[in-house]
Amino acid sequence: MADQKAAYSFEDLLECGHGRLFGPGNAQLPLPPMLMIDRITHISDKGGEYDKGQILAEFDIKPDLWFFGCHFEGDPVMPGCLGLDGMWQLLGFFLGWIGGQGKGRALGVGEVKFSAMVTPAVKKLEYVINLKRVINRRLVLGVADGVIKADGVIAYTISDMRVGLATEEQPA
Numbered sequence: 001m002a003d004q005k006a007a008y009s010f011e012d013l014l015e016c017g018h019g020r021l022f023g024p025g026n027a028q029l030p031l032p033p034m035l036m037i038d039r040i041t042h043i044s045d046k047g048g049e050y051d052k053g054q055i056l057a058e059f060d061i062k063p064d065l066w067f068f069g070c071h072f073e074g075d076p077v078m079p080g081c082l083g084l085d086g087m088w089q090l091l092g093f094f095l096g097w098i099g100g101q102g103k104g105r106a107l108g109v110g111e112v113k114f115s116a117m118v119t120p121a122v123k124k125l126e127y128v129i130n131l132k133r134v135i136n137r138r139l140v141l142g143v144a145d146g147v148i149k150a151d152g153v154i155a156y157t158i159s160d161m162r163v164g165l166a167t168e169e170q171p172a
Contacts, residue, residue, distance in 0.1 A: 004097060005043075006042060006043060006044065007039070007040055007041055007042060007043070008039065008040040008043070009039055010038050010039055012040075013029055013035060013037055013038075013039070013040070014031070014035075016028060016029045016093065016096070017029045017030060017031040017035060018031070021096070022096040022097075025101075025102070025103065025167075026096055026100075026101055026102060026103070026165070027092050027093060027095055027096025027097075027100065027102070027103065027104045027165060028096075028103065028104065029089055029092075029093060030089065033065075033066045034085070035089070036059055036082055036083070036085055036086030036089060037057050037058070037059055037086055037089060037090060037127070038057075038058055038059050038060050039057060039058050040055065040056070040057045040090070040093070041056045041057060041058060042054065042055070042056040043055050043056075043093075043094065043097060045098055045131075045134070048129075048130035048131055049130035049145070050130055050131060050132050052130075052131040052132060052133065052134055053094065053130075053131035053134060054128075054129065054130055054131065055090050055091075055093075055094055055127065055128075055129040055131075056126070056127065056128055056129075057086075057090055057126075057127040057129075058124055058125065058126055058127070059086060059124070059125040059127070060123070060124055061078070061118060061120070061122045061123055061124060061125060061150075062120075063120035065078070065120075067079055067082060068120050076119060076120055077117045077118065077119055078117075078118035078119075080112070080114055080156070083118065083125070083148050083155070083156050084109065084112060084156070084158065084161075085106075086125070086127060086148070087127060087129060087144075087146055087148070087156075087158055087161055088104075088106040088161060088163055089104075090127055090129055091129060091142045091144055091161060091162075091163040092104030092105075092106075092142075092163045092165070094129075094131070094142055095134075095136070095140055095141075095142050095163060095164075095165050096165070098134065098136055099136065100136050100140035100165045101140065101165060101167060102140055102164075102165030102166050102167040103165060103166050103167075104163055104164075104165055104166075105163065105164055105165070105166050106161075106162075106163055107141075107162040107163060107164050108160075108161070108162050109158060109159075109160060109161040109162070110159045110160025110161070111157075111158070111159045111160065112156060112157070112158050113156065113157040113158075114155065114156055115154055115155060115156070115157065116150055116153050116154065116155035117150075117155070118150050118155060122150045122151050123151055124150075124151060125148055125149065125150055125155075126148070126149040126152070127146065127147075127148055128146055128147050128148075128149070129144045129145075129146040130144060130145050130146060131143070131144045132144055132145060132160070139164070140164060140165035141162065141163070141164045141165075142162070142163050142164075143160060143161070143162050144160075144161055145158060145159045145160065145161075146158045146161070
């Protein structure tokens with residue numbers, strides 16, 4: 001396993017995307033353009049709203065991002081599913097970061113509320129994830145709540161998102 005750091009750069013996240021951060025066959029982020037994170041500014045297995053861990057991360061919004069040109073022509077907005085996917089990506093990263101073995105798989109979400117749109121005028125998304133439950137045994141599972149802020153304004157509120165790590169012996 002990689003050394004546990006409290007923050008990760010874009011280059012570190014790319015290493016994870018290439019499968020070199022947590023080792024072969026373990027948690028891996030997608031590569032750009034599907035990588036919805038530019039940096040993890042804080043990650044801990046303590047603290048947060050439920051004292052089970054917290055992740056803070058950022059994604060820089062640029063007007064030329066791939067999805068703005070097609071969603072929607074003349075009315076560009078980031079698809080809501082991409083923000084949710086960024087949250088799942090971070091929760092899967094956390095499971096690898098704590099030493100969980102297996103490949104990350106999104107398993108669901110309790111509820112997602114959208115309260116603001118992410119348009120090309122937005123400069124930065126901030127992800128705030130509070131771990132509610134973490135299992136790191138034969139079954140590796142994380143359950144968390146979180147928000148996504150667009151330039152400091154809450155755009156998404158997410159409850160009970162779930163990610164598991166799957167192995168050949170223990171599918172997610």
